[in-house]
Amino acid sequence: MSIINNYKSGCYNFHDNFLQSFTSHDCIETFEYIKRSIIAVYLKNKLISIGMKTKILGITVLIMLAVTFSGNNVSASDYKTLINLAGYWKFNLGDDKAWADPKLDDKSWDNIKAPGAWENQGYIGYDGYAWYRKKVVIPSIEQNRTLMLMISNIDDVDEVYVNDHLIGHLGLFPPSYSTAYGWDRKYYVPIEFINQDAENTIAVRVYDGGGEGGIVGDKIKLCLDADEDFLALNLAGDWKFKIFDKKSWKEPDLDDSNWATLEVPMHWESQGYFNLDGYAWYRKSFVLPKELENKKVFLVLGKIDDYDEVYLNGKKIGETSMLEGHHSFFGGDDNWWGNSGDWQLKRIYEIPKNIIKNGNNVIAVRVYDSGQAGGIYEGPIGLMDEESVNEFQKKYHMNENIFQTIFDFIFE
């Protein structure tokens, strides 16, 4: 039980030796593996009916094995690699905001590999600032597609620029230094910053507060979310955002023009709200596409860390506790924020016909983050018709169904 309950916190718990080296993404993969391993045990146990003690022992051993041998399993989301950015990057010690400029001549910079700690590439004992740069031709991207930059992970603090535009950051630079080592970087890359079918400059500013430093982990790549195929309307991109909590923020006629703008999907920690836990609201208005008029429509909000209540035109259309898998995961905790698996459930809410309007509609999402990373952090985000939503659910249903069965079985 404790391993499972630690599953989320372990991802971000830097001091936990056992899980220290795992990024949250690894955890997701690990979990997939555990899931499969447990199925094997479950079936085996059913067959030979061995005692509970042995069963627990077997599960424990398999979980240990799964954790040890994780890293080569399917991802819980279907991000397809557009460009793998692993390999040689230009590298320079020091710190200068001008180094984000694509026009900078970086020929004299060193070449080092990323991912890979700089300590292992000649920069022994170096702590402090350094920059990475890479030029890359990005092919033309279909309209209404969301480009994500995935890095796992950076030791300790980073800011990422695409063509001199800051797209995301994590951790805090000195003087208020705070490490974000061990956190997966999942940055939304606005398409308007990209030169399609042309050269682009990605620059990563890194600060290392001690020990190994740099772009570490096992991946750095630009990705597209294959699940956006299911969307009739993609709502990823600029959303309105405000921290704290007010009931009236659900109202469709609220003036949110002075609210902050946040990219969705991306953790709010990566957009200037580092260390923010608690309540915040997201708002977005959209025009219902003609082809969805008078049809059954579903609002999909990807994944949200940790808990959400969703309003359309001022009426509540769903919340985390209504989601399939919510209670059965960890045995129905009455405190809704205590359900530590909710942060990775896919948000799929059916919109009642009498609430959605032809023409303009307003979504308001109340989010509560109980700790570490928070916000609408993973796609797909948008509207689906009934047929698409069924296919989308079918794609993941098998796994989740077995997942539930197994956990019900373990914690019966």
Next chain:
Amino acid sequence: MKKNVENKLMVLISILSFTIILFEAKGTSLNRVLDLKGKWKFSIGDNINWSKENFKDADWESISVPSPWEDQGFYGYDGYAWYRKSFTLPAINNDNKELYLYLGYVDDVDEVYVNGNLVGSTGSFPPNFSTAYNAFRKYYLPKEFLRFGKNNVISVRVYDAQLAGGIVSGEVGIYVESNPIPFEYNFQGSWKFKTGDNMDYKEPLFNDNNWHLINVPKAWEDQGYNDYDGYAWYRKKFFVSGQYANEKVVILLGKIDDYDEVYLNGSYIGPIKKISEYIDDDDNNRWSELRVYYIDGKLLQSNKNNVLAVRVYDKGGFGGIYEGPVGILKLKEFLNYWRSKK
């Protein structure tokens, strides 16, 4: 039977570990190019002119090195004495090599000159006498002090407070290290040293003339500061030629027990955490970390004297800059060296 297998496995693992340890030791050992054990010239008394290379020592006594002078006719003598040795240094190809003088163990204090140039000192002479009889003497020999294929002179000033005295035991000779880090300036050798703490000591113009000399790298416990814990400062003047303004430069300060703050020409260059922060964190591993500081070449004054000041705090046990490598070089040369090693 099972136990037997386990035992065999343990033995195998032990052998493997030992092999690895031996390999490591071999990787860092030096090769002797000249054995200097045997007859040296010797005189009791003390005269700084005896350090000079052209001093005539023909009428001095002959004495065996290493061996206490008490065993060679100077029974009961305590006080100052000098050793001198003329020798022909082999005409080895010295590119990409560093040379060292091993002088075994000296009872109690010594100061070593090569061709009239001071190369190092261990222990502390009166009036602030402090013995270092149990410290092995290994002195870095800057190549510019040496004449390959020709005659060279080593002069050793020794002070013995009581009982056996002189160059008493151990290996004595010249040793060569192959493929060392190609430092622009190697910081091994004599530094200025003072116990206590005063932030004025970081200033390049601070007058350190009356400070003691200390050998780097070597724990200060081996050099007359037995059981000293707390703050102390090291200062080193060094000269670099060439252009650095557009270069990144690396300063290596080996390993320091326990914490350090480093100032170059009065500017702080590292580490990221100050000594007070390390003390607050009660960091117990810092002593084992190699100190490498990456600086902007603009901090260096070319063709002038530069001053490196190192504030050290030792929280207990051995203290100071105790292990190399120590020196300065351009980042690109350090990376080339590092990559060629890999």
